Amino acid sequence: MSLVAEGVTCRYGQQTVLDGVDLTVEPGRVLGLTGPSGSGKSSLARILTGLRSPDSGTVLADGRPVAARRGRMSGDLGLLHQSPRAATDPRMRLRGIIAQPLTARARGTGPGARGAGRKADEARRVAELARRVGLTGDLLDRRPDQVSAGQLQRACVARALAAAPRYLVCDEPTAMLDAASTATVAHLLTSLAEDGVGILAISHDHALLAAWAHDVVDLSRLGAPHTGHPAGRRASP
Ligand SMILES: Nc1ncnc2c1ncn2[C@@H]1O[C@H](COP(=O)(O)OP(=O)(O)OP(=O)(O)O)[C@@H](O)[C@H]1O
The missing domain is CATH 3.40.50.300 (P-loop containing nucleotide triphosphate hydrolases)
Structure with missing residues (x-):
């Protein structure tokens, strides 16, 4: 393997x-x-x-x-890019960027997986991942142009972790x-x-x-x- x-x-x-x-x-x-x-x-x-x-x-x-x-x-498979700015949507907040693989996975599993329960699970998982990469909660509400390259790369690592x-x-x-x-x-x-x-x-x-x-x-x-x-x-x- x-x-x-x-x-x-x-x-x-x-x-x-x-x-x-x-x-x-x-x-x-x-x-x-x-x-x-x-x-x-x-x-x-x-x-x-x-x-x-x-x-x-x-x-x-x-x-x-x-x-x-x-x-x-x-x-x-996952790919982590050199430039976190090129790899993220400038309109999204960091919490949405980290959640991208979770959202995509839920979409793939059909309507049953949607709803309040899934949203709460997703928010918990994003908070966990943010903690693991050392991003504080206040940064999660910011957009890519409101954080440093290092902070944004940490969000990209968290997104890669979310995709497992x-x-x-x-x-x-x-x-x-x-x-x-x-x-x-x-x-x-x-x-x-x-x-x-x-x-x-x-x-x-x-x-x-x-x-x-x-x-x-x-x-x-x-x-x-x-x-x-x-x-x-x-x-x-
Ligand atoms: N889409 C493309 N079309 C044409 N040539 C390309 C394309 N992508 C890369 N190349 C060329 O292929 C070669 C290898 O590029 P690549 O980006 O894979 O190298 P690299 O080792 O990652 O370089 P660097 O360390 O500078 O990032 C270069 O000469 C580059 O100009």
């Missing part, structure tokens, strides 16, 4: 960005992924979460093919944060891994990955002779 990319290739027109990448994200572990700007880390993140199809190769989550339907990821994914791909989740918020987000994601979630942590910050990830792979070095995969680029922890 893992999130597995096998022989993944990604092309934009004539440009081949990923060429036969193999990578395995295991439940309960943080795999760090680094590499120079433009080496294809974000492209791989989108492919792993089904938001883009590989030009060749496969991605399987616990043995099932990964494919987004109508732009929405499978519930087994089995695998979470984090695309430079701390790139815009100060040291204190970086430490908080890294700690939260570590505790998520301790709960059994498989995490791919993409970052340029080698020191952070060294402290945070169980293993680190460099996308630009994949396919070196010791990997035994001369035709492509292989990553296994």
Whole structure:
């Protein structure tokens, strides 16, 4: 049981960005992924979460093919973006942002799941999640432009927790944060891994990955002779 990319290739027109990448994200572990700007880390993140199809190769989550339907990821997968502002609706309050997966799930379960009981459960769950990521109640009534990037990223982490994914791909989740918020987000994601979630942590910050990830792979070095995969680029922890 893992999130597995096998022989993944990604092309934009004539440009081949990923060429036969193999990578395995295991439940309960943080795999760090680094590499120079433009080496294809974000492209791989989108492919792993089904938001883009590989030009060749496969991605399987616990043995099932990964494919987004109508732009929405499978519930087994989550993606945490570098820019929390780009990843949130500026019109929504933080409590609504955190609740998004809960609301979507309730919608999927039909009219019986709606109503006052569900709303109360949802509010309780949002309060719990906010506590876990260190957001105080007053912040929950604010909109994205009324909080700091670090506070908004914490809301995005809470939203990712609400979705209860089995695998979470984090695309430079701390790139815009100060040291204190970086430490908080890294700690939260570590505790998520301790709960059994498989995490791919993409970052340029080698020191952070060294402290945070169980293993680190460099996308630009994949396919070196010791990997035994001369035709492509292989990553296994
Ligand atoms: N939609 C697209 N259309 C055309 N080219 C693209 C597209 N998305 C990415 N690219 C190109 O693919 C290459 C890899 O981009 P990608 O964003 O995956 O790299 P990255 O390793 O995440 O970079 P960074 O560290 O700067 O975020 C770059 O040369 C980029 O310009």
